[in-house]
Amino acid sequence: MPQTSRTNSKKERRQENEALILSAAEKVFAEAGFGGATMQLIADVAGLPKANLHYYFPTKESLYRQVVQNIFQIWLQAADTFDQAEGPAEGIGAYIDAKMEISRRHPAGSKVWASEVMHRAPVIQDYLETTLMEWTDGRAAIVQRWIEEGRMAPVNPHHLLYMLWATTQHYADFGHQIETLNGGAPLSDAQWEEAKKSVKDIILRGIGVIK
Amino acid sequence: MPQTSRTNSKKERRQENEALILSAAEKVFAEAGFGGATMQLIADVAGLPKANLHYYFPTKESLYRQVVQNIFQIWLQAADTFDQAEGPAEGIGAYIDAKMEISRRHPAGSKVWASEVMHRAPVIQDYLETTLMEWTDGRAAIVQRWIEEGRMAPVNPHHLLYMLWATTQHYADFGHQIETLNGGAPLSDAQWEEAKKSVKDIILRGIGVIK
DNA sequence: GTCTATAACTTGATAGAC
């Protein structure tokens, strides 16, 4: 069945090229912003002719939208650690670890998200209003329950979540500033561990689950 | 002396127009990013013909640079609260208050700075390496002294500073996200107070200066 | 100092050969 075989081959080729383009686009959008990024530069980074980008993604905005959606999915998965925990020390501690790891492994994605939100979320406002809102309210309810059970200090759950996002994503979004203040060198393995430990220590002590 | 008088008048006019342009530019750069902002839009917001912008600021980049420098100065002034304090509870508490107030009053400036740093600080890298580095090391030394005097928990001073920046600036940079999660309404006066209190409670308890 | 008109350039997107 040559046709089926060729179809599969085409699908694979398509997936490979799409992944290649998405990876290049994430990098370029992160470094230049949506307005500053050019399809030509994304094509160069991906190693493809510019016209091919338009073959896979009809417009610059459709490509950008896919990049933002991918990041959002990665963050949602980090929430699993939150849900499966038996208590605040384990749940929030693991969530910080997971978010810090994402900041280290996907700094470009975090920056694209930050840029999108800073510009009033022109492309993903619907996600903020639906998926993110539900996620946030759900996790705030878990925190509230822990508080009522006397397992952590009575803090405002929403502001705690904002602090978790702000602190962990700062290591991706402001990574260049941190790197500069670190003498121009990226954080080493040991320094990343120190960062994780510092964030967890202050926050977990701040919500009264460690002494 | 008509010439002197006219010169003063010109100076005043110049200062007024420059301030007008800078204010409009801050807003537009914050909402669209450097690449997405256009001189035409800045001119429209300022209520001036586009050519006048080029009369006061020769290039788009020179205008942008001035906007970023202004923000940096505002933040440096917030450091005074840090220095004049007698101990960590007062110093860090007042610093959080000051930074939160700036996030509320100058959200556009904070966003421009965030965007600049995220894009690897192409315009103000020299400030990061000199002024900001010196400021950071100086404040880290103060924190270190407080720790050695047993007045606060032994946390990494740099990571504490990063947390202070991240948490306070989050309310400006991600203000749109917070507003959306708040049901689409900006934080009220009471909610801003709640935010300040939440941040201070968790961090001050986290560094062991309140119970 | 101000403003209109335009030059010089870059960009996103597409047509059409292969």
Place this chain on the structure above:
DNA sequence: GTCTATCAAGTTATAGAC
């Protein structure tokens, strides 16, 4: 499916009248 050549639109910046 791929790629070269090119268009149409929009941008920064400036020339030159007032």
